[in-house]
Amino acid sequence: MRRVIAKEEVCIGCRLCEIWCQVQHSDTKDIIKAFKKEDKQAVPRVHVEEEGARSFGLQCRNCEEPYCVYSCISGAMYYDEETGTVQHDPEKCVGCWTCIMACHRGAILRDERGERVAAKCDMCTELEVPACVAHCPNEALILVEDDQEEETE
Amino acid sequence: MLTHLLPEFKIIRDDERCIRCEVCVRQCGFDVHSYDAEEDMLYADENKCVGCQRCAVMCPTNALTIKPHDYEYRPNANWSKEHIRDLNKQAETGGVILTGSGNDKPYRIYWDHLVLNASQVTNPSIDPLREPMELRTYLGRKPDKVEFDNNQVKVDMPAQVMIETPIIFSALSYGAISYQAWKALLEAADEGGTLCNTGEGGWPHELRPGKTRVIAQCASGRFGVDLDYLNSASIVEIKIGQGAKPGIGGHLPGEKVSADVSRTRMIPEGTDAISPAPQHDIYSIEDLSMLIYALKEATHYEKPISVKISAVHNAPAIASGMVRAGADIIALDGLRGGTGAAPKIIRDNVGIPIELALAAVDQRLRNEGIRNQASILVAGGFRNSGDITKAIALGADAVYVGTAALVAMGCTLCQKCYTGICNWGICTQDPYLSKRLNPEIAKRRLVNLIRGWSLEIKEMLGGMGINALESLRGNRLHLRAIGLDQWELDVLGVRGAGD
Structure with missing residues (x-):
């Protein structure tokens, strides 16, 4: 079972997860084309919830x-x-x-x-690591596979 | 009022790459970038840019280039851009110009004029990947002589602290740097088998259990110093001076004294934390001795006591006095040592290079026959393992790295530490900014740095045909100088290359 866990204490609210999610779900999967060339821009499936210094990436928790x-x-x-x-x-x-x-x-x-x-969120099942996790600059989104789940929680 | 100051940095945004994601807007703590929704354009106020490169690193399309602004006044060898800028700043504010980080002026860097030896033909070099190589170092006073009783060493060994590698994290206080950065240093020192220095800002209680690889600093403000603090550490250090600001105290502005900092420093929240310029109970070597022995009593003679001074003109004589006063470790902080905040004029003009101070102090203590009575730690702008190896050959027991550790955590030396705004989350107490430093990532990077440098030191030792750092310590015959004058060779105690 694949899960993405959000670590609120190190989420910096940069929203790069949203950006790369949008790229991953775009037609071209190219960041510049996805934002500048595609008529119908893909919807990012992760959303950063933010209040003051607190923030975290929210996507489907399955x-x-x-x-x-x-x-x-x-x-x-x-x-x-x-x-x-x-x-x-x-x-x-x-x-x-x-x-x-x-x-x-x-x-x-x-x-x-x-x-x-x-x-x-489709958990980017075709990728080894979901796009949001791979591009989080501060390791605030962590991918947990089945066997590791218990120790992390 | 019209400011005469021109922007220091130029921000070039490649519009073909910019996807209007506004990451730069959110990441800049100095509010340089802004998004105009009506025009669907991003704009930059270059006057506010400090050149920290956070936006450029975070930009997902590499659309940003930040470089020194190319405006020029009429060329003038005496009046540089920086002189005119600083003068204008003062004409507008009437204040002292503050800065952070270490001296950035082109004083001679002696490490770049020293080269190391290697073995060829007449003695074999050693491959550290195949043969054991020892970097382990013991800090503390060594006995004057070794006596044997039935082949057993019979001696009262004064307190010693073992480090696995001669690289120690410098004094960076909690308050000056963020909790996250401080925690990363503490944990990296623990994992790397070395030590970190608390700086003068105390040691948060929740970070004490299980952690002993710490040098607890006792500075002129005595922030956070109590029995538990002293006894939790491996070494206690009396801070007399700091390389970036010899003769100057410290001033942590009230804005940085958050609830946590206030608890750790034992001062009221929001008040300025002022460290006096001198320790007011130390006006002489005899006074210093009293504090050294007070700390030894407090720690039951179980911990070496270090005394840290900035490298100044009379450092050798002062160091001799410090050893005779009972110091087990002498820490010297040179001209290029860093700071969280100091008057720029002091940082750039006071003190002497650490290379010369180290050589002079080591020689003086040897001449007086008291070199064994204290270990020597040196600090001040060590950039790589080559500098460290040369310092060991010049006579140091171990090296303090501060700026290098900060750079490993993300610092780009923008020198704006004194503003309380750090886009990299290091030198700030703003929770929105300090979150940017994930202590786990920072620790990993610090441990990597120590590991990488240690491997390189082993390679250099092996090349010299030495298998223990102890054999290089103070062995200046392994150094040769290039491009130095005779007086410099004399002070360094090093021969010229080819000699």
Whole structure:
């Protein structure tokens, strides 16, 4: 099971996680093209919550009890057994935003570039390390794989 | 009022690369960058830029270049840009110009005029990767003679502190640097088998358990000094002077005295922490002796007592007095030693280079037959393992590194430590900025630095055919000088190259 853990005490609020998440979910995956050339910019699936000096990167925590999955009316949100993560299929999504209401962490965002669909962290399962973790300059986002989970928590 | 000051740095933003992510805006503590949403443009106020390079490092597209501004006055060998700038600043404010970091003036750096020896044909060099190589050093007073009883050494050995490598972290006080930076130094010293110096700002209580690789400083302000503080450390150091500001005290502005700093320093929150220029109970060698023995009593004669002075004209005679007063370690801080805040005119003009002070003090103590009675620590602008190895050959027991440790943690020597704003999270108490230094990352980088330098020192020793640092200590025959005058060779006690 893949999890990203946010370390509030070293998050510096630079928002580079948001930027690289957007690049990772862009069409070209090139940072300059993703921001300057693509008409419909991708939605970053991580969001930095900030208040004064306190901040942390918030993305899907892949809950063991995924309310978003339970509440999804179209079957777009599903639990992927193979990766142990909650995934979202925009083809099936009807943009009813029920998942957004159900998510008690506020980790699901709206993608209204074309069809209205939900946007959530997919844990970059195709990458060795998720883009936000790889580019966090202060190690405030930590990737935890299954076997390490207990000791970290 | 119109300021006559021109910006020091030029900010070049490559608009083809800039993606308007505003990381530069968020990362600059000096508010240089701003985003105009209406124009969708980023602007920079160059007058505020200190050239710390934080924005350039953090920019995800490398769109920023920060370089010294190219404005020029009419060329004048006597009146440099810096002279005119400083003079204007004072004409506008009427104040003393403050600065941070170490002397940046082009005084002769003797390390760059000294070269090391290596073995060829007549004696074998040693490969440290295949053969044992000893960097271990013991700090403290050594006995005058060794007696044997049934092949056992029979001697009362005064307190000794072992370090695995002759590289110690200099005095950087909590208050001047952030909690995160201070913690990183403490933990790196522990992991690297060396020592860190608390500086004069005390030692946070929660960071004491299990940590002993510490030199606890007792400076003129006596901040945070109590029995537990002294006895938690391995060495206690009386600070008389600092290389960056000989003869000058310290002044930590009230803004930096946060609740935590106040608790650690044992002073009210928000008050200025003023360290007097002299220690007011030390006006003579006899007074110094009284404090040394007071500290020895307080620590049950279990810890070496160090006395730190800035390298000044009479350093050898003063050092001799310090040893005779009971100091077990002599720390010398040279002309290029760093600071969190000092008057620029003092930093740039007072004191002598550490190379000359070290050679003179070592020679004086040897001439007087008391060199064994104290270890010598030297500080002040050591940049690499070559400088350190040369210092050992000149007679040092170990070397203090402060600026080098800061650079390892991210410092770019922008010299704005005295403002309380540090974009790298090192020299600040602002929680938004200090978070930028992750103590884990900083510790890792510091431990890497110690490891890398130690490996290099071993390589140099091996090349000289030596397998223990002890054999190089004070062995000036392994040094030769290039491009120095006779008087400098005499002071350094080194022969010219080819001689």
